[in-house]
Amino acid sequence: MPSAVPPSSDAAPAGSSSSSSGLHIAIVGGGITGVNLALGLQERGVSFTIYERSRGLREIGAGIGFSPNAEWAMGVLSGGVAAAYDRVANPNMEDYFQWVDGHGSDAVLFRLHVGRDGFRGCRRSDILEEWAKQLPPARVEFGKEIEAISDGDGTPLELQFRDGTSATADVVVGCDGIHSQIRQLVLPKTSAAARANYTHKFCFRALVPMERAVAAIGNYRAGARFMYNGPGAHVVTYPVGNNTVLNVLAVLSDAEAWSPPAESGGEQGKRHTASGNKQEAVAAFAGWHGTVRRIVDLLPDEMDKWAVFDMAEHPAPTYVRDCVCVAGDAAHATGPHLGAGGGMGIEDALVLSELLAAVDRRLAIGGAGTVAEPKTVLVKAALATYNDVRYERTQDVVQSTRAACDLFQWQNPAVGSDGAKFGHEITKRFYKVWNYDVEAMVQDALVQFGVRVDQD
């Protein structure tokens, strides 16, 4: 009879930064996924270090909304993660996401219930700062851009950084985002999935002072979550920063190829931005309803254009190679249109934290590196389980996100601008992401891991 690995109640005390078994995790990248993984491991007493290429843990000045499943995952990951979100999250004036005909009538096409205080937004910089405060500074190393990982089958693995330094770890988790270097190390060099592709959508994003937003579109439209649909483009707005700013995201279709600006030198973080300006946005929405034109008029004169990349055309066939894996955008980069990418990274972080804590406990009971259960066997079993539990759901979100964008931009011929048909289709997609039993996912992962180890 296969036995499940015990649940996390017997984990090491929260806040510990070194594990009794000697298991050590290298997290490459300190974005939403990497920081949540670190906090999840910390909560479970598993040792880790974050290696981040930037000089600090930073996010851009824009908003982000976390869906109900993401909030649930935060709560299971660590009370501190969820409490931090509660401190910065901005409730919407109403518990509905509303879609408006932004091109013609300005009428509401469809209202989707988001649950009590569901799908709140915040400033990205606020939430990352709140989470980062909970990490011991000694566990985060900055200026560490990963270049290579030793190829050996056993542990420890050796990480080599661009600055010529190196480090060792038993497990490497690549949380290094959409243009992941670790993904290129996990997949064969010739794999098309090693790189994300341009979706032929780009966006303008801005945080607009709330007084200006209210003056332009009124209290109600500025205080609740809205999306304005239309031909070939859409605009999303929701309040953040304790109702002091309106987050505006305008997404446009683009028939051309995306060429990174010469000044980026192909540098990873800059490859998907180019300088843009308000005139371009104003021209794109010129024929739209006055409400949308007033929103677009709130954008700053100079701003970046953000290319939307994803992995829909060339999904990674696996997220794992031996004791190395990818998580978050590094594994399944998705567009922003379902507001689900960040939440998928948090769910990944939760499963990985639980599985790596289970490895840690097995090693602590058996003594690290015993013949019966060598560390690498347990780690490989844990990462294979992570891949099994997360693959289908995350790939589904990537594909569904593209389909959702077609619905918003009236590019689904069977639906067009029909509010009732749109409502039916979009409800299915959002509720599939949101109505997901995060705790059952964890239990499933722990049982699968136990079965795998016992059968080995």
Ligand SMILES: Cc1cc2nc3c(=O)[nH]c(=O)nc-3n(C[C@H](O)[C@H](O)[C@H](O)COP(=O)(O)OP(=O)(O)OC[C@H]3O[C@@H](n4cnc5c(N)ncnc54)[C@H](O)[C@@H]3O)c2cc1C
């Ligand atoms: C316009 C837009 C709007 C969005 N809105 C939402 C939303 O409302 N809700 C939602 O859930 N999701 C949203 N998303 C998706 C969400 O932003 C991403 O899914 C999420 O930020 C991914 O986090 P990550 O930590 O996996 O990757 P990233 O945030 O990209 O973090 C990667 C980190 O790794 C570091 N790094 C990169 N390469 C290396 C290297 N070689 N060595 C060391 N470090 C490295 C980077 O500096 C960075 O800190 C949106 C995305 C976009 C583009």
